[in-house]
Amino acid sequence: MATISVIQNKLINPLQQYLEKIDLRTDFLKVDIDFKKLYHQKTSHFDELAEEMELKWDDFLETDLGFSFDLLHLQPTEYHLFFEPEYHFNRYRLKTLRNKFYQDIPFFDLQKWRTYCRSKEKEAFKGGLTNEIWTNPLAENLVGKADEQGYFGGNGSPGWKLHAIANFCLDLYCRQHKIKFLRLTPYDSFMAQGKIELLGNSLKLRKQEQPIQQMISRKIGYEIPGNIHEAK
Structure with a gap:
């Protein structure tokens, strides 16, 4: 099988360390998605996406294609976490988020994600212009030849397109x-000491441990053991 592995943001590592300090055990769950099988189960959603992205699925279906993700399981809860790399926020992911499928899913704030895709594309260039991300032979076989890195006047980035499709499949x-x-x-x-802080910046600087722990706990409905923060 030709498999595209979609990796988490590198900042997942300090985040794991923060979460394990509040007794959230973290193990990775490998999710392997068979594109052809999922397509036949959800054909109407894929047909809508093909029209939005101006592509056809013929080559995808003829290829034994798979997408692989490692989701971070936050035990003892049932939640699984994926920390997005910056290059996931771009015009192609925005196209997938217009699909009717997203009208009633609880995974995330859809409007916020769409805003990020519109406003953060320049940030995507920082990690998304490498050869393996911007384009690769499999991506070009499926969605066409790449433009020069950072140029969208023609076919743009086959790699970014394929990552957007992979996230849609996930x-x-x-x-x-x-x-x-x-x-x-x-x-x-999140708020810390009366100021708005960003998750990415705080993790890069290894700061705001307790506010980040509290933010994640709220999102997943986890009660931090009372003696942990009291002991600090």
Whole structure:
């Protein structure tokens, strides 16, 4: 099988350390998605996406294609976390988020994600212009040749397109299999000492440990053991 592995933001590592300090054990759950199987189960959603992205699924279906994700399971809860890299927020992901499928899913704030895709694309250039992300042979076989890195006048980025499709498939898959799923972004904000802080910046600087622990706990309905923060 030709498999595209979609990796989490590198800041998942300090985040894990923060969460384990409040007794949230973190193990990775490998999710392997068979594109052809999912397509035949959710054909109407894929047909709508093909029209939105101006592509055809013929080559996808002829290829034994899979998408692989490692979701962070936050035990003892049932939630699984995916921390988005910056290059996921772009015009192609925005196209997937226009799909009717997203009208009634609880994974994330849809309007917020659409705003990030419109406003953060320049940030996507920081990590998304490398050869393996912007384009690769499999992506070009499926969605066409790449433009020069950072140029969107022609076919743009096959790699970014394929990552957007992969994330669409993950959302469908988690909804279908009733996986409790939380997406985080570097742009998520929280209050600390009366100021608005960004998750990505705080993790890079290894700061705001307790506010980040509290933010994640609220999102997943987890009660931090009382003696942990009292002891600090």
